[in-house]
Amino acid sequence: MKINHLTSAEENLMKLFWKMESFYLKDVMEKHPDPKPHQNTVSTYLKILVEKGYLSTEKEGRIFKYNVLVPFEEYRKFLLKEFSLNFFNNSGKEILKFLINENLISQEDLTDFNIEISTTNTKEPQFEFANEILNPKKDKKKNKDKKKKKKKD
Template identity: 75%
Template sequence: MKINHLTSAEENLMRLLWKFGSFYLKEVMEQHPEPKPHQNTVSTYLKILVEKGYLSTEKEGRIFRYQTIVPVEEYRKFLLTQLSDHFFSGSGKEIVSFMIDEQIVSEDELRDLNINFDTEQKKEPEFEYANEILNPKKDKKKSKDKKKKKKKE
C-alpha cells in the first residue's frame, strides 16, 4: 500500500477520522473541535483524502459514508521511516541517541521498556533450494570441487 504525504490540515483532520473509522460528514462536523471549519471546507478535505487513498466512500441515498483505509499505525510507520531516512541516515541508533540528547526520552524510560531481543540464531532452511539461494558461496565451492574431480579423472 503506497502512502502519500498529508498536509498539516489533512493530518489534523485524519486524527479525528481515525477515531471514527466509519462516519458521515455530519458526524465530523459535530465532533470537530472549535473553531469549526465551514462544512464545504471539510467536504473538500474529505474529497482530497479520498483521492490520496486515505478514505473510501459508499453512497447511501444522497449522502456518502466514509471509511478510513490507511490505519493510523501504517501512517506512523510511514512518517517514522521518512524521518529516519531523511534525517538520520536510516539509523534507529541515531534516532534514539538524538531523543536522549534532546531529552525527548530518558535513559530510565528506555530501561523501563524491558526490550527482549531474540538472541537465538535462526535455524537453517529445511529445503535444499533455500540453502542454494541463501548460501551461494557454498554452492560455488561444491561446483569447483566437482570440476577439479572431473579434471583428475
C-alpha cells in the same frame, strides 16, 4: 499500500477521522472542535483524502459514508521511516542517540525495555578536512619539501 504525504490540515482532519473510523459529513461537523470549518471546506478535504487513498466512500441514498483505509499506526510508521531516512541517515541508532542527547528519553525509559547505555564521554570529532582548508600553507610546504627531496635523489 502506498501512503502519500498529508498537509497539516489534512492530518488534523485525519486525527478526527481515525477516532471515528466510519462517518458521515454531518458527523464530522458535529465532532469537529470549535472553530468549526465550513461544510464545503470539509467536503473538499474529504474528496482529497479519498483521492489520496486515506478514505473510501459508500453511497447510501443521496449521501456518502466515509471509511478510514489507512490506519493511524500505518501512517505513524510511514512518518517515522520518512523522518529517519531524511534526518538520521535511516539509522535507528542515530535517532536514539538524538533522543538521549536532547533528554527526550531517559535511562529509566530504556531500562523499561532492558536497554542500558553507558554515559561515557564521546570523543570530539576530528576535522581533518577543515584543517586542510584552514591551514593550506602547511600542506603545500610539506609537498614542496617532498618534491625537492625526490629531485635531489
